Amino acid sequence: MRALxxxxxxxxxxxxxxxxxxxxxxxxxxxxxxGAPTFVVGPNGSGKSTLIRLAMGLIAPxxxxxxxxxxxxxxxxxxxxxxxxxVMLRRLAAANVTYALKVAGIDRxxxxxxARDLLDRVGLGDLAARPARRLSGGEQQRLALARALARxxxxxxxxxxxxxxxxxxxxxxxxxxxxxxxxxxxVVMATHDLGQARRMAGDIVFLVRGRVAERTxxxxxxxxxxxxxxxxxxxxxxxx
Amino acid sequence: xxxxxxxxxxxxGGDPALYAIVGLSLLVSLSATALAALAALPxxxxxxxxxxxxxxxxxxxxxxxMGLPPVVVGLVVFLLLSRSGxxxxxxxxxSPKAMIIAQALLVLPIIAALTRQTIEDLWVEYRDELTAxxxxxxxxxxxxxxxxxxSLLTTLLAGFGRxxxxxxxxxxxxxxxxxxxxxMTTAIALETSKGDLxxxxxxxxxxxxxxxxxxxxxxxxxxxxxxxxx
Numbered sequence: 001m002r003a004l005x006x007x008x009x010x011x012x013x014x015x016x017x018x019x020x021x022x023x024x025x026x027x028x029x030x031x032x033x034x035g036a037p038t039f040v041v042g043p044n045g046s047g048k049s050t051l052i053r054l055a056m057g058l059i060a061p062x063x064x065x066x067x068x069x070x071x072x073x074x075x076x077x078x079x080x081x082x083x084x085x086x087v088m089l090r091r092l093a094a095a096n097v098t099y100a101l102k103v104a105g106i107d108r109x110x111x112x113x114x115a116r117d118l119l120d121r122v123g124l125g126d127l128a129a130r131p132a133r134r135l136s137g138g139e140q141q142r143l144a145l146a147r148a149l150a151r152x153x154x155x156x157x158x159x160x161x162x163x164x165x166x167x168x169x170x171x172x173x174x175x176x177x178x179x180x181x182x183x184x185x186x187v188v189m190a191t192h193d194l195g196q197a198r199r200m201a202g203d204i205v206f207l208v209r210g211r212v213a214e215r216t217x218x219x220x221x222x223x224x225x226x227x228x229x230x231x232x233x234x235x236x237x238x239x240x
Numbered sequence: 241x242x243x244x245x246x247x248x249x250x251x252x253g254g255d256p257a258l259y260a261i262v263g264l265s266l267l268v269s270l271s272a273t274a275l276a277a278l279a280a281l282p283x284x285x286x287x288x289x290x291x292x293x294x295x296x297x298x299x300x301x302x303x304x305x306m307g308l309p310p311v312v313v314g315l316v317v318f319l320l321l322s323r324s325g326x327x328x329x330x331x332x333x334x335s336p337k338a339m340i341i342a343q344a345l346l347v348l349p350i351i352a353a354l355t356r357q358t359i360e361d362l363w364v365e366y367r368d369e370l371t372a373x374x375x376x377x378x379x380x381x382x383x384x385x386x387x388x389x390x391s392l393l394t395t396l397l398a399g400f401g402r403x404x405x406x407x408x409x410x411x412x413x414x415x416x417x418x419x420x421x422x423x424m425t426t427a428i429a430l431e432t433s434k435g436d437l438x439x440x441x442x443x444x445x446x447x448x449x450x451x452x453x454x455x456x457x458x459x460x461x462x463x464x465x466x467x468x469x470x
Binding site for chain 1: 365366368369371372373374375379383386387389390468469
């Protein structure tokens with residue numbers, strides 16, 4: 001069996017992204033290392049989603065370089081992503097997970113059993129035979145998590161996964177993500193919910209208008225932010 | 241309205257010649273739609289998902305071919321299958337097989353063009369998710385075709401409707417031979433020109449009933465499918 005190469009650390013070296021005339025990401029240099037969850041925070045429109053997509057490898061930077069575990073090319077088989085509005089395949093909940101297992105190259109013989117384990121892990125064991133599109137928003141997001149975990153990821157990216165969920169559903173998602181992080185998966189999550197970052201983050205990437213305004217451990221970011229923008233953001237003021 | 245009354249008695253009376261015509265029409269148009277779908281569904285989905293030089297041209301041509309005149313398709317297939325034509329050795333001209341081939345060619349662009357549009361729209365929704373899962377091109381085609389299955393059923397019905405309603409190709413390549421290649425549409429054309437309006441009207445009634453029946457069945461399948469798998 002081929003030894004699995006690691007995708008960590010993920011290194012962004014002077015990365016910029018332009019779309020048409022606008023600059024979305026400006027000269028970002030960043031290292032994502034194994035450890036506690038990294039949270040990408042900042043006001044709406046600051047480029048959080050774009051930064052996550054770049055680090056996931058979904059889009060390529062206009063200038064600069066991204067490497068995964070030192071390699072510029074990576075097949076991404078150990079990275080998974082959960083989106084703000086996950087797209088449910090038009091099948092049963094269980095079939096959504098077996099689909100992800102199949103794409104991840106898991107042997108057909110063990111897919112059903114693995115799917116059951118994954119659904120139990122996100123608390124959807126009882127809803128396996130329900131059409132995925134008929135699940136509630138929170139259940140769909142948990143199913144998206146099960147699908148992402150089917151890839152047995154080393155890094156799990158989450159792009160504002162709880163932005164449209166109620167507090168109970170948010171808590172369910174947070175509990176799963178916390179357990180995933182504790183099991184050794186590197187979690188990289190974008191949020192504009194400061195409370196969520198306070199509850200879960202190990203370290204913080206604070207984005208303002210496409211550049212990294214602050215990069216520190218979570219504790220000092222909230223207690224003693226170094227930049228005026230971060231101080232305003234933590235206070236709850238609008239950062240423009 | 242005496243004509244209308246005798247048309248009704250023909251239909252309700254279970255005239256065997258009439259039902260043979262109905263059976264052949266259904267066989268030809270359903271087979272043609274199925275045959276065309278085999279090629280057109282993957283073709284349409286591939287056009288939606290794979291970019292290659294000249295793609296725009298192919299898309300425009302296929303869209304334009306949705307309006308192919310049946311008589312022209314009939315003529316081309318006639319030339320191909322006639323004794324002196326390149327495929328004349330097959331001896332298919334004036335047979336139901338020739339009619340199936342001709343109708344399949346007629347509806348292929350319709351199914352391909354509508355499939356492309358459906359899959360392209362669905363891809364906008366699925367792109368991020370499938371890209372993040374690293375789903376390869378062939379698997380994307382299969383995934384989107386399956387997830388669009390309920391919309392594509394309507395696409396197939398559009399193809400079937402076109403095949404069942406047309407008279408030009410089956411007239412030319414089938415020859416309207418009594419008891420062998422006579423379909424509802426060719427029979428209606430013939431009986432109308434002969435002046436046997438009761439039979440023509442009876443056939444017209446049956447044709448419309450059959451098309452409504454097929455569409456109702458498809459609608460039922462779609463509803464049940466949607467209920468079961470969302």
